[in-house]
Amino acid sequence: MTSSKRQAVLIGARDTLPLVVAAMPFGVVYGAMAQTAGLSLWATLGMSAFVYAGSAQFIAVTLLGASAAIPVILLTVFVVNARHLLYSASLMPHASRLPHWFRVPMAFWLTDETFAVVSNRLTQQPPKSELPWYYLGSALLMYGNWLACTGVGVVLGHRIPDLTHWGLDVAMIVAFIGIVVPALRRHSHWACALVAGVSALLTHDWPNQSGLLFSAVLAIVVGAGLEKVSEVRHG
Amino acid sequence: MASWWLIAGMALLTFIPRYLPLRFAGRLQIPRELERALNYVPIAVLTAIVVQATLIQHGGIDASLHNHRLIAALCAFATALIWRRLFLTVVVGLATFALVGWLG
Incomplete structure (x- = not known):
């Protein structure tokens, strides 16, 4: 990896940092909640690893805890995820230059957070060849954090401190404001x-x-x- | 076992909307009007998320000064408007939230 690529990865990760902090309590709470709802340890981690969509995972385990039928849960997940279609479509003009194989992990890691920092990057400076590396830096940090926090929630279970009262989610609010207002x-x-x-x-x-x-x-x-x-x- | 079917279904239904537009980028000619509309996606979605996260507390709208998230958001908004710096906006917003919480 050349130094400019490595730098793009690091800048992508740096720009995502406040959003990573904001996602922490949600990851931990999800991990604890999923087990209460009846998911096994591996299924709880597996959902974070293979689905990787915070709001959808929350709603799924809530419905699971209420003994909803699987088709109902899937339909709900689809509705909750519909906004990702907007994100993906809005990245189309920039993705046309990217190799097809890269678009698969790119899509898998497309969250509110990574979309926010990447679209911010795109309005600030014209798309460069480093864009995939910037994207990767943002996505890998978010993904790693989500898996780690799920694990922490699983381990702590009922003993989790009331993280939602710490107000870490404020980092998401102020970061999104910092992204939207200059645009x-x-x-x-x-x-x-x-x-x-x-x-x-x-x-x-x-x-x-x-x-x-x-x-x-x-x-x-x-x-x-x-x-x-x-x-x-x-x- | 049923939970793994659920996870597989969720993974598919999450991946498809994330992937389909990207898959056809470059192949599909996007009409000019649609491309214009797509430029508004970040502003529209992120603003909607922020406004709900800030003002909806315990299931209802809380626009009072007891809402510490609102005070932090307003200070962040002013900072972003004047200096247009993401990092500074985050720092001012978080510091405001901590300060207001500390003051009670």
Whole structure:
């Protein structure tokens, strides 16, 4: 590995660090919860290793604990994961230059967190050849952390301290703010953020995070629509 | 055994939406309007996630000053608006949260 590649891996990992910290309590709580819901030690770790999707895993073990049928759980997981389709689609213009084999691990490791830092990187500087290495740095740190925290949750079980009250998730909130705000350059960007925020509040009690998906799609349509209108008006 | 079938199904249903668009990147000509819309994905999704994580506490909207996440988020917002630095925004946001928690 050349030094520029190694550097890109490290920068990707560094930029993801606050989000890694924020994910820790969720990984630990998931590990403890999954066992209570009836998953074996290996199935609990296996879900983190092979599915690797925080919200989907949480909802799955919650439903499992409530003795829901497997098809119901799978359908719910599909709905919860639908936003990943938006992430993947939004990376399409940059992925066209990437080798096909790389797109498989890239897709597997596509989380809210890695998408956030990678899209931030893409708006800051034009895509370079180091992008896959940057992506890898972000993804490997998130993935390793998720597996490790699941393991800690499994080991601690019922004895876990109430990590959710530590407020580590605040790191995710402030990191996403640090990523979104500098990206708000045009009026249509601000309108998009405003619609997303207001709609997310109004739809917060919709089941399975469908309100999140609905709000995102609505905000995208409003933002892109306004941009088009202003383009037509100004020629 | 049933739990491994569940995991296999979940793995597939998680991977497919993550992979399909990437799989066809470069092969499929994306219409200009769609490409324009896709540029709004980060702003739209991340804002929706942040607003819910900040304001929804214990199942309801909490926009009061008792909500320490809200205070931290507002300070982070101001920092990001003025200096546009991710690292600084994270530091100010976390420090605010710690300070507000310490003050009670």
